Amino acid sequence: MRVSKMGMKNVKLSNLDEMYPAQDILMQTYQVKQYGSGVYAYDNIPLKLQDNIEEVIKKHFNRADCIEVQMPIIQQEEMWKRSGRFEKYIEEGVMMQSITDKGNYCLAPTAEEAIITFAENRVTSHKQLPVVFYQISPKFRNEIRNRGYLLRGKEFLMFDLYSFDKDETGMMETYKKIKETYFKVFQELGLDVVSVAADNGSMGGKNSEEMMAISPIGEDTILFDEETKQGLNVEVLEKENAEEYLREQYGINDVKKLKERKAVELGHIFALGTKYSDSMDIKYIDDANNSKPFYMGCYGIGVSRVLGLIYENNIIKENDKVVGFSMPISVTPYYLYLISNDQKKEQAEKLYNELQEKDVNIIIDDVKGSIGEKIRNAKILGIPYIAIMGNNTEEGFVEIERTKDGAKKTLTVENLIEQMEKMKQTKKDIEM
Secondary structure (H helix, E strand, C coil), X not given: CEHHHCCCCCCCCCCCCCCCHHHHHHHHCCCEEEEECCEEEECHHHHHHXXXXXXXXXXXXXXXXXXXXXXXXXEEHHHHHHHCCHHHHHHHCCCEEEEECCEEEEECCXXXXXXXXXXXXXXXXXXXXXXXXXXXXXXXXXXXXXXXXHHCCCEEEXXXXXXXXXXXXXXXXXXXXXXXXXXXXXXXXXCCEEEEECCXXXXXXXXXXXXXXXXXXXXXXXXXXXXXXXXXXHHHHHCCCHHHHHHHHHCCCCHHHCEEEEEEEEEEEEEEECHHHHHCCCEEECCCCCEXXXXXXXXXXXXXXXXXXXXXXXXXXXXXXXXXXXXXXXXXXXXXXXXXXXXXXXXXXXXXXXXXXXXXCEEECCCCCCHHHHHHHHHHHCCCEEEEECCCCCCCEEEEEECCCCCEEEEEXXXXXXXXXXXXXXXXXXXC
């Protein structure tokens, strides 16, 4: 990628949002364009970062024998009336509708109804169970409070997964397997996540847990046991049978041991039971040739919310001032930001082309400007490494800087190419 093709402008950061400085940087530098409250467009780097987050999610759930599918975004209201949820979503003002002379539709806020309709007449026998479908697609909710930029939008990208089992035991086995996969995903994304006992709310069902990242920017308050890594949303304490529910479902016997923390919800998992298969009358044939309702689970990850939190978690500061961020190697769209002076422009172009041929994603700053300005832009874009070919580097050598901690090292051009290829393969930092 060439900076000259990016349409990037030199913007001096000012008056950054104290709560969400990283996302404010995206807005001020036009990497994210806000069209209205909760409605955004992404430039190349945040878009590619989101693509990489998706690939991490898909990799782990594919390994868990989950099947990727794609549901329609625009859905007939009759399908929602069939489940009995249409009026509730309308009353709450969450659902966005499209009223036409060819029928009435809604923009999908979630996909339980669609996936059940998809599975109907497709999954019909106990021999096919368990089966797990997932998708990554836009969702639409008329959020009243659009705080936190990408953390809460009217349109957002969501991973949602739905499991079908023949009984409660199978449902809970699947629940455990999917929950374990969640932690594998978040570990690779570099996010420290805890499972938090939660209220099932309008989703209904048996178990419900939120996947929370402890963070000072969180708008949720959780109670958290640092030893067991188990937590609960304070909303659960409002349940009539809260103590019994926590003891039986999550093994929490003493709420007083838990400490209060702020956290960001990144995902939610539900063991639904037969609620939706009963309401929509979808069944399978068991081994005794009887018709039985499916036991379902549903699971979600807010992909655009994960994107926003990754930016906020990877801020870099100089003299206590936020100057940008440094993306994790596991998901960064570009590994290296290449800078040169005019005298070494040809050498930089040669290095850029060699790395391009090896499919190592890098950015070359080929526009006029000082070395200092270009370094500042590299940090604003969140590139994890900067390579400088300037007055202080000898012929055939490159100085590299790791943006997350300022560590520097001088390498030969050949060694840099080797290190970049290794980084691409292993997703690990260079030893500085």
